[in-house]
Amino acid sequence: MTTVLDAIVAGVREDLAVRAEQVSLADLERRVADAAAPIDAEALLRADGLSLIAEVKRASPSKGALAEIPDPASLAVAYADAGATAISVLTEGRRFNGSLDDLDAVREAVTIPVLRKDFMVTDYQLWEARAHGADIILLIVASLTDDELVRMHTLAHDLGMTALVEVHDEGETQRAVDAGARVIGVNARNLKTLEVHADTFSRLVPLIPPGIVTVAESGISGADDARMYAAQGADAVLVGEALVRGADTSAMVRSIVAAGARTEPEHA
Numbered sequence: 001m002t003t004v005l006d007a008i009v010a011g012v013r014e015d016l017a018v019r020a021e022q023v024s025l026a027d028l029e030r031r032v033a034d035a036a037a038p039i040d041a042e043a044l045l046r047a048d049g050l051s052l053i054a055e056v057k058r059a060s061p062s063k064g065a066l067a068e069i070p071d072p073a074s075l076a077v078a079y080a081d082a083g084a085t086a087i088s089v090l091t092e093g094r095r096f097n098g099s100l101d102d103l104d105a106v107r108e109a110v111t112i113p114v115l116r117k118d119f120m121v122t123d124y125q126l127w128e129a130r131a132h133g134a135d136i137i138l139l140i141v142a143s144l145t146d147d148e149l150v151r152m153h154t155l156a157h158d159l160g161m162t163a164l165v166e167v168h169d170e171g172e173t174q175r176a177v178d179a180g181a182r183v184i185g186v187n188a189r190n191l192k193t194l195e196v197h198a199d200t201f202s203r204l205v206p207l208i209p210p211g212i213v214t215v216a217e218s219g220i221s222g223a224d225d226a227r228m229y230a231a232q233g234a235d236a237v238l239v240g241e242a243l244v245r246g247a248d249t250s251a252m253v254r255s256i257v258a259a260g261a262r263t264e265p266e267h268a
């Protein structure tokens with residue numbers, strides 16, 4: 001049966017083939033050589049307190065249109081000024097209405113780490129991410145073989161980027177750990193069914209060895225959820241919809257950051 005994730009990845013591969021015709025890998029390699037050095041996002045996410053990765057998200061397969069975001073750079077600046085640790089930029093065009101232009105605009109506008117959030121299935125996309133200034137890339141375990149996961153994780157680190165390795169069940173968590181992941185994102189949204197289960201993080205976090213940075217992703221609606229994940233030991237939360245739909249984005253960022261700062265992990 002074709003899942004939502006399969007359908008997204010099929011579209012990503014088609015769009016990628018077009019871009020690869022226009023910009024060669026050699027061109028990307030030259031741009032990477034000239035690019036500013038990436039920021040060590042892993043170290044920032046590892047720091048005390050709960051970090052917030054705030055997402056620029058216009059639309060999604062689960063909810064359709066969320067927000068127009070005509071100026072992603074000013075949204076990113078608002079996130080950064082209010083205390084976000086990093087900015088996530090969705091660059092997939094068909095379902096999320098994002099682009100590499102959004103990534104460029106955000107990269108230009110902020111000095112904190114930027115995550116290229118996309119469905120990475122080839123090495124080319126990693127070079128592309130770095131050429132466009134990304135400090136972090138997403139590797140979704142469900143859409144990669146073990147060999148691809150290890151190879152792309154290694155390449156991301158060789159390019160100086162942090163790899164956010166995303167899982168949503170026990171098997172994927174083990175695969176991420178075996179691949180040497182240093183930052184694991186536990187996605188409460190099952191990307192095959194789009195169902196969100198808020199208990200996914202607490203179920204999977206015991207399987208993640210100490211020392212690996214953990215990020216709770218999806219379905220986070222505000223400070224109460226952030227407090228809950230901080231108490232369960234999350235190092236960071238990744239929030240999209242609640243921020244782009246909220247009436248006062250800066251206030252919501254500040255409240256999430258403050259909630260995490262005041263919460264001790266339950267096992268501490």
Ligand SMILES: O=C(O)c1ccccc1NCC(=O)[C@H](O)[C@H](O)COP(=O)(O)O
Pocket residue numbers: 004055057060061062063187189191194217218219220238239240241242
């Ligand atoms: O958001 C979706 O509907 C979605 C569907 C299929 C694949 C990925 C999807 N989202 C990507 C994300 O991981 C989220 O944008 C991110 O975790 C933020 O989630 P939220 O705060 O719930 O917007």
